[in-house]
Amino acid sequence: MSAAVSHFPLGSSKLEDEIRTVAQTKRVRVSEFFKDFDRLRSGFITASQFKRCLDQNLGIQLTPQDEVMLLDKYDLKREGMVNYRLFTDAIDQAFDPNFMTPTPQALTHTPVEFLGTQRSLRPLSPGSLQRVRDILERMQPFYKYHGINLRTSYEDFDRHHKGVVTESQFYRSFPGPPDITDEEKYLLACRYADPDRPGLCNYLNLHHDLEQIAEDLRDPGISPPSDPLPTYGWWPAEPPADPVIRELFEKIRKAVYKNGIRTIEFFRDHDKLRSGIITENQFVCGLALAVGKEANLARTEIQKLADYYKTDDGRVRYREFCDLMENAYNVPDLEKKPTVDPIRPPRGALTRSLNPLTPEEEDRVQQVLEEMRETARKRRLMMYPYFKDYDRGIAYTRNVTKSQFGRILHFLSLNINPPDFKLLCRKFEEPISGDVNYPAFVQAVDKEFTGFTVDKETPKPMVSPEPDVPSLPISTGHVNLGEVISRIRHHAVVNRIRVAEFFQDFDPLRSGSITKPIFRRGLCLMGFPDLPNDQFAALAEHYTDPKQPDKVVWTRFHDEIESAFTQKGLEKTPTHAVPSTEVFQMAKPGTIHWDTQAPEDWKSVVDAAMHRMREKAAQRRLLSKPVFQDFDRHNYGYVTLSQFRQCLTYLSLDATEEEAAAIEAKFSDKTGFNYLRFLAELQPTPAQELMYQRRLKELTLVNQQKQLPEMNAASNLAGVMFKIKDKVAKERTRVLEWMRDYDKLRTGRMKKKNFRRALDLCKFELKPSEVIILEREFQSPVDPDFVEYLRFSDEVESIFTIKELEKMPEVTPEQFKPPVEWQLNVLSEENEAMVKSTMERIAEKVKKHRMQLFPPFEDFDRVNNGTVSRSQFKRVLTELELGSLVNHREYVSLFQKFMVRVGGREDVNYIAFCEMVYAIAGFEWRKP
Incomplete structure (x- = not known):
C-alpha cells in the first residue's frame, strides 16, 4: 500500500483536487460510503459500485475520460476491481504519513479556494492584479492594528455560511480602511465575483487572501514583547517621593478596592502588541473611564499620574500602574508566599467621609x-x-x-x-x-443607631526569620489528652464511622500495631482534622506499643473509640446498661462554656443586649432567619463575624462594639458564628407537641366504636340470590372464574375467608349479614369451615341454562330476566291512586301542548344512565310549567314510584316517567 501511494503521489491529478474540494465542502469522509459494498473489508469494490458511490453520495458525475483515468490509476489487479482504500487515502489524508521529509508543509494538499468556490472568470490585466495586491497590502495592516476580522463583518448577511454575499452587501459592510476609494472597491468586487452565481461576491476568498498576505509579511525573527516582571509589594521598587502622587495612589486604590474595578481592561484594547506602553491620550482616557468618577479625579490629577509613568518617547507605562492597582490591599502571587501577611484596611476605613466645612x-x-x-x-x-x-x-x-x-x-x-x-x-x-x-x-x-464604625489601624506584624537551630523535642505536658480522645470519639459518633476500617488494611499480619506515621494517616482518612504536633505526640505516646516503641497499638485505640457505640464483651454481661451515644457528643472546638468560663460582666452585657433585641424583634415582628440564610449558601448554620454584624445592621438590631463582641464570644466557635443558636435565644419558638401519640388515641377510640347499621340488606336467601342473579345477568359475570383460583386441587370446596374474598372480587357489594346467609346455606357438610362454591356457582349460572342439559332433551330452560328496578317499587293503594291522577293531569297538559319531555331531563343526565336527582326532577317539571300541577305529597309519591338506587343514592328514573306520560297521553311510541 505504501509503495502504491509513493508511485502515485497525492494531488497528482486535478480531478482528485476537485473531488477533495467537494468532500471538504460537504464535510464528509469518503471512506464511509465505500465500506458498505466491501463486506469482507478487502479494500476492493467493482467499478460500477465505485461510480455509484461518487454519483449518489458526493454528487460527482465523471466523464468517460475521467472514468478511464481513475480506473487505470486504482485498478491495480486489472480485474475490474477498484482499490477504493487507496483512493480514499488520497482524498481524506492531508499528506502521506509514510513519506518523511524535512518540509512536510510542502506535501499538504488543501483546496486553493474555500469550499469549492472559484475566482471570477472575468480576466483582469496584470496591472489590475498588481493593483489588487497593493490594495490588500494596505488593508492588512489596518485590520491588524484595529483588530478587524473581515469574515465576521459579513457573516450577519451570510445566514447559511456559504461564503458569499450580494454585491450591495459587499459594499455596505466593507470595513475599510477609509482611504479605499469607490473605484478600488469596485475592482475588489470584480476580482472576487462568483462566476456561477452572478451578483454575488465571495468574501471568504478575500479573507483568506488577507490572511495569506499577513503570513507572507510576518517576520519570524521578531518575537512579541514579554510582560514586565511583576512587582512584589504595594509600591514599586522606589516609592514616589511626591506626597501628592502617594495621596492620588491611595485614593485610586480605595476606589478600585471598593468597586472591584479591573483597571487593565480599560487599557489593553489600546495595546495591540501587549507591550505595556500606550500613548498619553489613551492613558488619560482609559484612567478617566476606569476610576475617574469613582475616585473623583480631576484632569490635573490624571495628568500628574501620566507624567509619573511617562517614558522618554512621550508614551505611558500603563502596565506598571495596573499591576499596582490590581494588587490593592493584596500581594501578588500570594499562593506562592503563604507566610506573607498582606495589609488589609481596617473595618470602616473605606467608608464615605463627611464633607469639610468652614468653622x-x-x-x-x-x-x-x-x-x-x-x-x-x-x-x-x-x-x-x-x-x-x-x-x-x-x-x-x-x-x-x-x-x-x-x-x-x-x-x-x-x-x-x-x-x-x-x-x-x-x-x-x-x-x-x-x-x-x-x-x-x-x-x-440618633445615638442608638450605628451605621458604620471605624477601627483603629493595627500595625503590620514584623516576621523575623527563624534561626537555623536543630529541632527540639515536642513538649506534651500541657496537652489535655482526655479532651483529644473525646473529640475523636465525638467525630466517630456524629459521622457513624467504623474505626477499624481505616487501620486494619495497614496491619496485614493482624498484629495490632502500626507505625506512628501510618497511625496519623489513618486519623486523616477518618476525616478528623489534622492534629497539632504536640497533641498527636501525646496521643501516640498514650497508645505506644511497649514491645516496639516506634509503633502504636491501634486496636486499643479502636476499642476506646468504639466504646461510644457498644461495650466489648457485652454478650457476657447482658444486664450491663450501655450509655447513650448522646453522652459522647461534644460542642464544636472553640465554643465557650458560657455558664462556667464566661466573666460575669460579659454575661450581664449579653443579657441586656439580648433582652433589648428580643423586645425590638417582637415589637416589629422581624423575620430574622432569612436574612442570615442569604449569607449561608450551604445551609450549615454558620456565618462569618462580619456577616453577623451586617445582618444586625440590616435588621436594625443596634449593638455597641462591646455588646457585639460579647455576643460573638457566646455563639462563635472555630467554624464561625452559629446563628441558629443565636436565633433560638433571640426568637425562641415554642416546642411542638408530638401528634403521634394523640393520633394513636384517636384511632383507638374510632376503632372501638360499633359498626354502622346495614342499609337495605336482604333478610333471606331468596333475596340475596335474587340480588346476585340480577347483578350477574346485567354484567355477565362468571362467578366460577373468580373462585376456582382458591381451589388448587379442584375439590369443589374453599375456605369461608376465601369465599368472602372471591365475592368481593366479583363486586356483588353484599352486606356482612348477606354473606353469612350464603355461607350458612352452602356450608360443606364434611367440614364446617369450608363452603361448596361449585354448588353456589351452579345456582347462579342457572339463570342462563340448566346444568347437564344434554341429559334432559325434553326440558326447555327459561332464561332469567332481571326485572326493571323501578317496577319493584310497591306503593299503597292510596299512593297508587294519587300517582295515577297526577300522571293523568300531567299527560293532559303534555298532550295539549305537544311537549318534549326527554331533552330537559337529558341536559342533567351527564352520564346517560337514565336517572336524575330529585331536585333536578322537580326543577325540570317547574321549567316545563308542570310543577304547578303537582303538590308536595304528589311529588313524594312520584319519587317513590320511579325511585332507583345509583351508587347508594336514591334517584328518579325519568325515562320510565316520560314513557308513562306519553302512554297515558296516547302518543305513538317514541313520537310525542
Whole structure:
C-alpha cells in the first residue's frame, strides 16, 4: 500500500483536487460510503459500485475520460476491481504519513479556494492584479492594528455560511480602511465575483487572501514583547517621593478596592502588541473611564499620574500602574508566599467621609444636629426606616436625593429653615452623585443607631526569620489528652464511622500495631482534622506499643473509640446498661462554656443586649432567619463575624462594639458564628407537641366504636340470590372464574375467608349479614369451615341454562330476566291512586301542548344512565310549567314510584316517567 501511494503521489491529478474540494465542502469522509459494498473489508469494490458511490453520495458525475483515468490509476489487479482504500487515502489524508521529509508543509494538499468556490472568470490585466495586491497590502495592516476580522463583518448577511454575499452587501459592510476609494472597491468586487452565481461576491476568498498576505509579511525573527516582571509589594521598587502622587495612589486604590474595578481592561484594547506602553491620550482616557468618577479625579490629577509613568518617547507605562492597582490591599502571587501577611484596611476605613466645612458652618451644623437629636430623643423617633423606604433603587445605595431628604424631615416634623437645610445637605452630600448620605445623618442624630464604625489601624506584624537551630523535642505536658480522645470519639459518633476500617488494611499480619506515621494517616482518612504536633505526640505516646516503641497499638485505640457505640464483651454481661451515644457528643472546638468560663460582666452585657433585641424583634415582628440564610449558601448554620454584624445592621438590631463582641464570644466557635443558636435565644419558638401519640388515641377510640347499621340488606336467601342473579345477568359475570383460583386441587370446596374474598372480587357489594346467609346455606357438610362454591356457582349460572342439559332433551330452560328496578317499587293503594291522577293531569297538559319531555331531563343526565336527582326532577317539571300541577305529597309519591338506587343514592328514573306520560297521553311510541 505504501509503495502504491509513493508511485502515485497525492494531488497528482486535478480531478482528485476537485473531488477533495467537494468532500471538504460537504464535510464528509469518503471512506464511509465505500465500506458498505466491501463486506469482507478487502479494500476492493467493482467499478460500477465505485461510480455509484461518487454519483449518489458526493454528487460527482465523471466523464468517460475521467472514468478511464481513475480506473487505470486504482485498478491495480486489472480485474475490474477498484482499490477504493487507496483512493480514499488520497482524498481524506492531508499528506502521506509514510513519506518523511524535512518540509512536510510542502506535501499538504488543501483546496486553493474555500469550499469549492472559484475566482471570477472575468480576466483582469496584470496591472489590475498588481493593483489588487497593493490594495490588500494596505488593508492588512489596518485590520491588524484595529483588530478587524473581515469574515465576521459579513457573516450577519451570510445566514447559511456559504461564503458569499450580494454585491450591495459587499459594499455596505466593507470595513475599510477609509482611504479605499469607490473605484478600488469596485475592482475588489470584480476580482472576487462568483462566476456561477452572478451578483454575488465571495468574501471568504478575500479573507483568506488577507490572511495569506499577513503570513507572507510576518517576520519570524521578531518575537512579541514579554510582560514586565511583576512587582512584589504595594509600591514599586522606589516609592514616589511626591506626597501628592502617594495621596492620588491611595485614593485610586480605595476606589478600585471598593468597586472591584479591573483597571487593565480599560487599557489593553489600546495595546495591540501587549507591550505595556500606550500613548498619553489613551492613558488619560482609559484612567478617566476606569476610576475617574469613582475616585473623583480631576484632569490635573490624571495628568500628574501620566507624567509619573511617562517614558522618554512621550508614551505611558500603563502596565506598571495596573499591576499596582490590581494588587490593592493584596500581594501578588500570594499562593506562592503563604507566610506573607498582606495589609488589609481596617473595618470602616473605606467608608464615605463627611464633607469639610468652614468653622462657622461646622458650629451651625452641630447646633442644628443637637436640636434634632434632642427632638428625636424626646419623641423616640426611629428615623432610619423612613429613609430606607426611599432607597429602593437597583442596589442598596444608602443615598437619597435632596428633595427626598427634605420630604422625610418634613414628615418627621423636623422642620428647619432653608439655610440650615442647605448646610446639612452640603455636610452629608456625596461628592459624585450629589445625593445625601442618610445613614451618616441618622447616626449623627440618633445615638442608638450605628451605621458604620471605624477601627483603629493595627500595625503590620514584623516576621523575623527563624534561626537555623536543630529541632527540639515536642513538649506534651500541657496537652489535655482526655479532651483529644473525646473529640475523636465525638467525630466517630456524629459521622457513624467504623474505626477499624481505616487501620486494619495497614496491619496485614493482624498484629495490632502500626507505625506512628501510618497511625496519623489513618486519623486523616477518618476525616478528623489534622492534629497539632504536640497533641498527636501525646496521643501516640498514650497508645505506644511497649514491645516496639516506634509503633502504636491501634486496636486499643479502636476499642476506646468504639466504646461510644457498644461495650466489648457485652454478650457476657447482658444486664450491663450501655450509655447513650448522646453522652459522647461534644460542642464544636472553640465554643465557650458560657455558664462556667464566661466573666460575669460579659454575661450581664449579653443579657441586656439580648433582652433589648428580643423586645425590638417582637415589637416589629422581624423575620430574622432569612436574612442570615442569604449569607449561608450551604445551609450549615454558620456565618462569618462580619456577616453577623451586617445582618444586625440590616435588621436594625443596634449593638455597641462591646455588646457585639460579647455576643460573638457566646455563639462563635472555630467554624464561625452559629446563628441558629443565636436565633433560638433571640426568637425562641415554642416546642411542638408530638401528634403521634394523640393520633394513636384517636384511632383507638374510632376503632372501638360499633359498626354502622346495614342499609337495605336482604333478610333471606331468596333475596340475596335474587340480588346476585340480577347483578350477574346485567354484567355477565362468571362467578366460577373468580373462585376456582382458591381451589388448587379442584375439590369443589374453599375456605369461608376465601369465599368472602372471591365475592368481593366479583363486586356483588353484599352486606356482612348477606354473606353469612350464603355461607350458612352452602356450608360443606364434611367440614364446617369450608363452603361448596361449585354448588353456589351452579345456582347462579342457572339463570342462563340448566346444568347437564344434554341429559334432559325434553326440558326447555327459561332464561332469567332481571326485572326493571323501578317496577319493584310497591306503593299503597292510596299512593297508587294519587300517582295515577297526577300522571293523568300531567299527560293532559303534555298532550295539549305537544311537549318534549326527554331533552330537559337529558341536559342533567351527564352520564346517560337514565336517572336524575330529585331536585333536578322537580326543577325540570317547574321549567316545563308542570310543577304547578303537582303538590308536595304528589311529588313524594312520584319519587317513590320511579325511585332507583345509583351508587347508594336514591334517584328518579325519568325515562320510565316520560314513557308513562306519553302512554297515558296516547302518543305513538317514541313520537310525542
